Amino acid sequence: EAGVAQSPRYKIIEKRQSVAFWCNPISGHATLYWYQQILGQGPKLLIQFQNNGVVDDSQLPKDRFSAERLKGVDSTLKIQPAKLEDSAVYLCASSLGPHGSPLHFGNGTRLTVT
Amino acid sequence: GESVGLHLPTLSVQEGDNSIINCAYSNSASDYFIWYKQESGKGPQFIIDIRSNMDKRQGQRVTVLLNKTVKHLSLQIAATQPGDSAVYFCAEKGGATNKLIFGTGTLLAVQP
Numbered sequence: 001e002a003g004v005a006q007s008p009r010y011k012i013i014e015k016r017q018s019v020a021f022w023c024n025p026i027s028g029h030a031t032l033y034w035y036q037q038i039l040g041q042g043p044k045l046l047i048q049f050q051n052n053g054v055v056d057d058s059q060l061p062k063d064r065f066s067a068e069r070l071k072g073v074d075s076t077l078k079i080q081p082a083k084l085e086d087s088a089v090y091l092c093a094s095s096l097g098p099h100g101s102p103l104h105f106g107n108g109t110r111l112t113v114t
Numbered sequence: 115g116e117s118v119g120l121h122l123p124t125l126s127v128q129e130g131d132n133s134i135i136n137c138a139y140s141n142s143a144s145d146y147f148i149w150y151k152q153e154s155g156k157g158p159q160f161i162i163d164i165r166s167n168m169d170k171r172q173g174q175r176v177t178v179l180l181n182k183t184v185k186h187l188s189l190q191i192a193a194t195q196p197g198d199s200a201v202y203f204c205a206e207k208g209g210a211t212n213k214l215i216f217g218t219g220t221l222l223a224v225q226p
Contacts, residue, residue, distance in 0.1 A: 004157075033214075040122060042203050042216030043158065056213060091157050100146055100165065103214060105157030 002026065004106035006092050012112045018080035021109045025073065025094030031055075033103060034067055034077050035091040043091055043105075049075065050098055082113045122201060124221045133191040135202050135220045142185060143209030149178060149189045150203045152219075158203060161189070166208070191222075199224045 005024040013019050025032050030051050035043035046065065048056040052072040060067070064083070069075040079086055089110050093103040127133045139147070145166040150158035164171045164178045164187075171178050177190040187204050204217045 042205075042219055044216070045213050048213075056211070093157075098212065102148055102160045102163050104160060105150075107155070107157045 004092055004094055004104055006090075006106035006109055008109055009107070010110045010112075012114065013082055015084055015113050016081040018078065019082055019111060020079075021077045021090050021092075021111075023075045023077070023092030023106060025075070025092070026104055029094035029096055029104075030072075031095045031098045032069055032075050033093040033095075034075070035093060035105075037089045037091055037108070039088070046077070048098070055098060079111075082111075084113050087111055087113045122219050122221045124223060126223045126225060127194050129194060129196060129224055129226050131194055133189075133194045133198070133222060133224075135189045135191075135222065137187040137189075137204035137217050137220075139185050139187055139204065139206040139217065140215070141206060141209045142182075144206035144215075145208035146206070147178070147180060147187050148205045148207075148214070149176075149187075150205060150216075151198075151200045152203060153200045161202075194222075194224050196224050196226060198222060 007022050032049045034046045037043040046060045047067045049069045052069050067077045089108040091108040093105045095101045095103045148163045149161040151161050152158045162173045162178050169180050175192045179188045201219045201221050203219045205214050207214045
């Protein structure tokens with residue numbers, strides 16, 4: 001099966017600019033996740049969708065981050081305005097359901113904010 | 115590519131030896147555990163999972179052991195190969211939040 005697709009692969013922006021990331025999950029996976037991975041650390045959950053509804057966004061900095069999954073398939077994550085500390089890899093993952101099934105990750109978008 | 119293994123605990127093994135990577139998890143209510151492998155420039159790759167009603171599960175060349183009494187998880191890799199070099203993360207899920215929480219990660223370096 002095709003894996004989780006993400007684009008772009010790399011992005012370099014200046015602070016205060018905006019940026020958007022796109023994710024296409026594995027076909028049939030109802031649950032979609034966005035994680036942030038800072039260099040040298042494990043991924044940290046930003047937001048979890050079940051179909052097109054938000055299940056958990058408690059760790060999403062909502063003053064600058066937003067995400068949507070309008071049709072329950074693809075998802076976009078946006079940062080506006082970006083800060084230097086947003087430099088990280090943004091990983092999208094999907095799973096069949098929210099309980100007891102492994103998450104499958106894409107290769108991420110590496111964001112550098114200068 | 116840029117390594118995700120900076121400042122991580124490192125396990126160095128000889129090719130052909132067995133590797134054991136350990137992980138202490140935090141939430142006694144966690145009921146599902148996953149090991150991931152992350153190579154430089156790539157996303158975490160699923161290796162093996164285990165539910166809390168089991169204490170051992172085997173895959174191809176890998177075994178996961180779960181000790182709920184001391185909240186400890188380990189990943190054993192048999193006959194370690196150079197391609198096994200990567201950062202390994204354990205992750206736990208369950209409890210009130212049901213979020214998948216990742217541990218710190220261990221860099222496995224396989225010497226030829």
